[in-house]
Amino acid sequence: MTLPYNARMPDGAATPTPSPIVLEAIGKRYETASGAVQAVGSVSLTVGAEEFVTLLGPSGCGKSTVLGMIAGLVPPDAGRVLVHGAPCAGPNPEKVALVFQDGGLFPWRTALDNVTFGLELRGVPAAKRREIARGLLEPMGLRGFEQKYPRELSGGMRQRVAIARALALDTPILLMDEPFGALDEQTRLLMGEWLVGIRRRARKTVVFVTHSLHEAIALSDRIVVMTARPGRIKDVIDVTLPFPRDLNAPEVTDLRAKLWDQVREESLKAMGSPP
Amino acid sequence: MKVLAWRLGILVAILVAWEAAVAPLNPMFYIPPSALPGALVRMWRVPELPALGEHVWLTFKEIAGAYTLAVAAGLWLGFLLGLRRTVGRIYEPLLAALYAVPSVIWYPSLMLFFGLGPASKIAFGVLLGFFPIVLSVLAGIRQVPATLVTVARSMGARPWTVFSKVMLPAMASTMVGGLRAGLALSVVGVLVGEILGSRAGVGYVINYAYGLMMTREYAVLALIAAAAVLAVDTAGALLEARVKRWAG
Numbered sequence: 001m002t003l004p005y006n007a008r009m010p011d012g013a014a015t016p017t018p019s020p021i022v023l024e025a026i027g028k029r030y031e032t033a034s035g036a037v038q039a040v041g042s043v044s045l046t047v048g049a050e051e052f053v054t055l056l057g058p059s060g061c062g063k064s065t066v067l068g069m070i071a072g073l074v075p076p077d078a079g080r081v082l083v084h085g086a087p088c089a090g091p092n093p094e095k096v097a098l099v100f101q102d103g104g105l106f107p108w109r110t111a112l113d114n115v116t117f118g119l120e121l122r123g124v125p126a127a128k129r130r131e132i133a134r135g136l137l138e139p140m141g142l143r144g145f146e147q148k149y150p151r152e153l154s155g156g157m158r159q160r161v162a163i164a165r166a167l168a169l170d171t172p173i174l175l176m177d178e179p180f181g182a183l184d185e186q187t188r189l190l191m192g193e194w195l196v197g198i199r200r201r202a203r204k205t206v207v208f209v210t211h212s213l214h215e216a217i218a219l220s221d222r223i224v225v226m227t228a229r230p231g232r233i234k235d236v237i238d239v240t241l242p243f244p245r246d247l248n249a250p251e252v253t254d255l256r257a258k259l260w261d262q263v264r265e266e267s268l269k270a271m272g273s274p275p
Numbered sequence: 276m277k278v279l280a281w282r283l284g285i286l287v288a289i290l291v292a293w294e295a296a297v298a299p300l301n302p303m304f305y306i307p308p309s310a311l312p313g314a315l316v317r318m319w320r321v322p323e324l325p326a327l328g329e330h331v332w333l334t335f336k337e338i339a340g341a342y343t344l345a346v347a348a349g350l351w352l353g354f355l356l357g358l359r360r361t362v363g364r365i366y367e368p369l370l371a372a373l374y375a376v377p378s379v380i381w382y383p384s385l386m387l388f389f390g391l392g393p394a395s396k397i398a399f400g401v402l403l404g405f406f407p408i409v410l411s412v413l414a415g416i417r418q419v420p421a422t423l424v425t426v427a428r429s430m431g432a433r434p435w436t437v438f439s440k441v442m443l444p445a446m447a448s449t450m451v452g453g454l455r456a457g458l459a460l461s462v463v464g465v466l467v468g469e470i471l472g473s474r475a476g477v478g479y480v481i482n483y484a485y486g487l488m489m490t491r492e493y494a495v496l497a498l499i500a501a502a503a504v505l506a507v508d509t510a511g512a513l514l515e516a517r518v519k520r521w522a523g
Contacts, residue, residue, distance in 0.1 A: 071429055093431035104422040108444045108522045117440075118430040169430065 018085030020173050020205040021047040021070055027078035027230075028065050038230035039065045042078065045224060045233065049172075052199060052206045054220040056213070056263060058270040062231025063209040067175050070207060071098050083173065093118060097166035101178040103158045105150040111137065111161045112146040118169045129168075136164040140194075156187040163195075167202065174204045180215065192218045196243050213259050217252055218245050225262045228269035235262055306494045314491035315499075318484070321492075327480065334465060334477040337393050341400025342461040349405045349457060353412025367413065374406045379467070386472055396468035396476065404461030411453020415446025448519040455511035462504050 028040040040062040047053050055063040068074035069081055072091045081088040083095050097118075105114050112133050119129035137146055140160045150158050159179055166174060180188045192215055199206055210216055216223045217239065225235045237259070241251060290308045297305035306314075319327055356363040356370070382399055389395035419442050427441045469478020477500055484493040 073425060073429055091429050091431055093429065096429075098426070098429045100422055100426060102422060104420075104426040106423060106426075106441070106444070108447070117427075120440075121427075121430050121432055121436065 017049070018082070019046050020049055020051075020084055021045075021207065022082040022085075023066070023070070023079070024082070025079035026066070026069055026076040026081060028062070028069065028074060028076055040069075040076075041227075041230035041232035043231065043233055044079075045236075047205055047207060050203050050205055052208065052219055052221045054208045054210060054216040054223050055226055056210060056216045056223050056259065057226030057231065057234075058228055058263065058267040059211060060270060061226045061228055061266065063211075063226055064177050066226075066231065067098075067177050067207060067209055070173075071096055071175055073098075093121070093169055093171070095171050096173045096175060097169040097171040099159075099162050099166045099174070099176040099179045101181045103150070103162040103182075105158055105162055105165075107150050110147050110149055111142060111153065111157075114150070114161055115164045115168050117165060132168055133164070136167055137161070140164055155183050156191060159183065159191065160194075163198075167198075172205055174199075174202075174206045176206065176208045178209055178211070181210070188212070188215065189218070193244060195219060200243070211263075213256050213263065214247060216259065217255055218247060223259065225259065226266070228266045234266065303488070303490055306491050310491050311495045311498070314489075314495045318480075318492045318495065330475060330477050330480050333393065333475050334469065337396045337465045337469075337476065338400060338462050340393075341397045341465055342404055342458055344397065344401045345404030345408060345457050345461050346454065348401065349408025349453070350412060352405075353409040354416075356409075357413045357416035363413070370406075370409065374410065378402050378464075382468065382471055385468075391472060391474060393476075396465045396473065396478075399468040400461040400464035403464035404457040407453045407456035407460060409453075411450050411456070412446070415449035415453075416442065418449055419445040444522055447522040448515070451515045451518045455508070455515050458511055459504065459508050462507060466500060466504075 023043055023045045025042045025044050026040065027038070027042050030037045030039050043066055045053075055066060057063055065074055069076045070083070070088070072081075072083075072088045083092055105111075106117065109117065112130065115133035115136060116124075116126075116129040119132060124132070134146065137143065140163070142157060142160060142164070145153060145157060150161070153161065159182075163176075163179065180191045183191060196219060208215075208219060220239050223237045223239060224233055225237070226232065227234045237255070239255065241249070245252065294307050294309060297307050302310070352370075356366055378399075381402060382395075385398045385402070386395045389398050423441050423445060424437055427437050432440065465476075466478045469476040470482045471478075473479045473482075477496065481493060481496045481500065484490075484496060
């Protein structure tokens, strides 16, 4: 299979390039009807170039908020976010692309026109952007589905279109917010395998949010376990196993048990029961 | 094709049943359908009225004017209230309260303000057509999925682009529903205005025929008006279905 698009190669400059993502003690409070909620405590994290980092934690632990702050969609009210060394002020579509949990496809646009959306905003000519979109959809097994509307596609196909839409922006950083959360377990695992292939060829820096232990282990270079609200970093675990990962290997079983202990504790806290 | 044949059959059956049912009754009040074409021809020749065509044309112009104004005012106010949260929260309850009042009670004051001529009919058509439009815009704005706006923003869309490429398509089907209802009500407003008090227009002729106990002429005019409203609304329904299919 060929590269699905022009992968961005790390430039050969001698000067050390700053890390793609640096979070410096970021925090976020939300004002709600029943008072202020501290969604994210104080999160500090550095994500290296072409690293795949997963934020793992119970529902409502602020994982998505962290992602939103990296994307420049949610302004942090403490600390700061650096993207390639520059403080983040608002969305940065040249550097950062996002994939949302439910896909967030535009129902009135065909698969192809969904993928071209970001290029349209950039002012890429119509013929060129269609060519780029076709080049992305084809290796994703979506050939022949270009003119279908999202409602005519299966959940897995929709999610692939959403990923193609993010890849079309050709950014060095890809943020994924439970991209396979709405899929059934089998599709989810297959999509995970597929993503491992994609991201190795694409040389992306990826921050991936999930509450699935399987997914975290199968995909990540590093797993960041988050606490229940207010979300803080509980533990950071390097996963050095080679890809593709055999989810039944003894190392994986050990790792899953270790992760489950941590996540279980936080999930119980999130549910309001004592650990 | 089969459906069409059935519909035609039902229509014929209704006419036959109607004819049979009114046969033994007073033809003054119970008009057989066979009497209608003759009545229409006579209507055309009522000497003290301008030709029926002129009345139809006037009513059509009043409806067009009323609907244009209702759409302009409805869209403007809808977007103003929907996109500016604070303004919306102040005025929306007021709007809903006004909508609950039967609009006919305003008609006498509209006649006082705008006179007996077309202006008061247009004003009433605007008043009736305006509410469903403005309310559909407000509902449409609330229905825009927040994720889609976030998607566009994350890709660098400016507020105007978010509006034109995300909000408008996302609210299209709701808005078209409101525009369709507004059209039907603008037509109703103009016709009712003409019937309640005017010197020209289809409603005036209907009232004229009724006043002179020309019941056959009255019946044929009422049926024609009903058919016209139905035709307009059917066109609206087709458009609405198209937009809904597109906007998913």
